[in-house]
Amino acid sequence: xxxxxxxxxxxxxxxxxxxxxxxxxxxxxxxxxxxxxxxxxxxxxxxxxxxxxxxxxxxxxxxxxxxxxxxxxxxxxxxxxxxxxxxxxxxxxxxxxxxxxxxxxxxxxx
Numbered sequence: 001x002x003x004x005x006x007x008x009x010x011x012x013x014x015x016x017x018x019x020x021x022x023x024x025x026x027x028x029x030x031x032x033x034x035x036x037x038x039x040x041x042x043x044x045x046x047x048x049x050x051x052x053x054x055x056x057x058x059x060x061x062x063x064x065x066x067x068x069x070x071x072x073x074x075x076x077x078x079x080x081x082x083x084x085x086x087x088x089x090x091x092x093x094x095x096x097x098x099x100x101x102x103x104x105x106x107x108x109x110x
Contacts, residue, residue, distance in 0.1 A: 038066030039095040044087045045072035063088055063095075 038057055043049045044065060051057075051066030056073045058065050065088070067073050076084070 036064060038064045039088070039091045040066055043068035043072050045075045060084055060088060063092065 038051050041051060043051060043055065044067070046068050049068035052068050055067035055069045057067065058073060058076065065076065067076065
């Protein structure tokens, strides 16, 4: 009888842990939405150009960085970690104060 209680308790804990593991991971959670949105409104490489969904994005130290075009992603990848970190630091201050920039497409002028 004691063995059945232990097995039943372990099973209940497993089910509860599995249910909690999925908690907060629905597509509608605001933290998921913010994590996927870039911290920057303008491209880090071509600063006058707004971020565009067609430009792509990368993850850097847990932050999403948006770009105006795929060529700028390639340029970003050639930057030093120090330069990337400076960009993230400058943009996370604004992100923390004002929230993520509004989404949307912008025109790209190269």
